[in-house]
Amino acid sequence: xxxxxxxxxxxxxxxxxxxxxxxxxxxxxxxxxxxxxxxxxxxxxxxxxxxxxxxxxxxxxxxxxxxxxxxxxxxxxxxxxxxxxxxxxxxxxxxxxxxxxxxxxxxxxxxxxxxxxxxxxxxxxxxxxxxxxxxxxxxxxxxxxxxxxxxxxxxxxxxxxxxxxxxxxxxxxxxxxx
Numbered sequence: 001x002x003x004x005x006x007x008x009x010x011x012x013x014x015x016x017x018x019x020x021x022x023x024x025x026x027x028x029x030x031x032x033x034x035x036x037x038x039x040x041x042x043x044x045x046x047x048x049x050x051x052x053x054x055x056x057x058x059x060x061x062x063x064x065x066x067x068x069x070x071x072x073x074x075x076x077x078x079x080x081x082x083x084x085x086x087x088x089x090x091x092x093x094x095x096x097x098x099x100x101x102x103x104x105x106x107x108x109x110x111x112x113x114x115x116x117x118x119x120x121x122x123x124x125x126x127x128x129x130x131x132x133x134x135x136x137x138x139x140x141x142x143x144x145x146x147x148x149x150x151x152x153x154x155x156x157x158x159x160x161x162x163x164x165x166x167x168x169x170x171x172x173x174x175x176x177x178x
Contacts, residue, residue, distance in 0.1 A: 015042045022048040040065050052076050052096065064088035071096075075120065078102050087112045094118045111135060123168060132156050139164050146174040 014020065020043055040046070040062040047068050053076040063072075064085025072089070073096040080102045087109040095113070097103060098120050105126060111134035118140040121128070128144060130151025135141075139162050146154045146169060154175050157163075 015039055018042060019045055021045055022050075024048070024050045025052065025054050038062065044068070047071070049073070057102065059083050059086075061085050067091065070094065075099050081105065082107055086110070089113060090115065092116055094120075096120045098122055105129075123170065127152055133159055136160060137162060141167055143168045143170070145169075146171045148174045148176075 014023070015038070023043075023046065039060060044065060045068055046066050048071045049066070049069060050071065050073040052073045054074075055078060056074065057078040057080055059074070059079065059082065061083045062085070063069075063083050064087075066089060069089050069092055071094040072086075072092060073094070075096045075098040077100055079097075079100050082097075082103075084107050087107050090113065092113050093115060095116060095118070097106075099122065101124070103122075103125070106121070106129050108129050110129040111131040114134060115137060116135050117137055119135065119138060120140060120142060123143045123145075125143070125145070127147050130149070132141075132144070132151075133156035136159050138160050141160070141163060142165075144154075144157060144167060146152065152174075154169070154172075157167075
């Protein structure tokens with residue numbers, strides 16, 4: 001389904017498309033309204049959910065039921081936080097959160113997503129969740145803020161042998177002899 005604006009009434013019809021695999025919003029400033037709590041319970045085969053540039057500010061907790069989801073893109077949206085159930089998307093390969101000015105943190109157990117290949121976040125995040133080093137398959141990680149607490153040390157990056165491109169390391173004053 002590809003739409004510029006998805007009013008809440010249309011979501012009720014989308015819910016009936018149980019075999020739906022992709023939802024794309026291709027227009028900047030798309031209005032999609034509020035997503036119902038039950039929505040993702042009915043769209044269990046969804047593989048791609050691209051809501052970038054939309055007015056969405058919250059995803060329902062039922063997001064974690066999308067066991068086949070491979071790509072989640074809410075970049076440029078008004079999302080404030082990801083549901084805790086995001087860490088149950090074990091098959092997720094791509095998580096795009098660029099230009100989410102309201103988003104300041106990610107779920108604590110994000111390191112559970114060990115299949116994740118691309119994690120696109122902005123520098124404005126206060127810190128990445130602890131133990132990001134468990135995401136050994138990562139190819140894309142644009143920013144890493146070194147912290148002083150366990151799980152936030154620069155050594156988290158040592159086993160990420162597939163990282164490509166550039167990475168911005170900040171808070172280097174927190175690097176200790178390790």
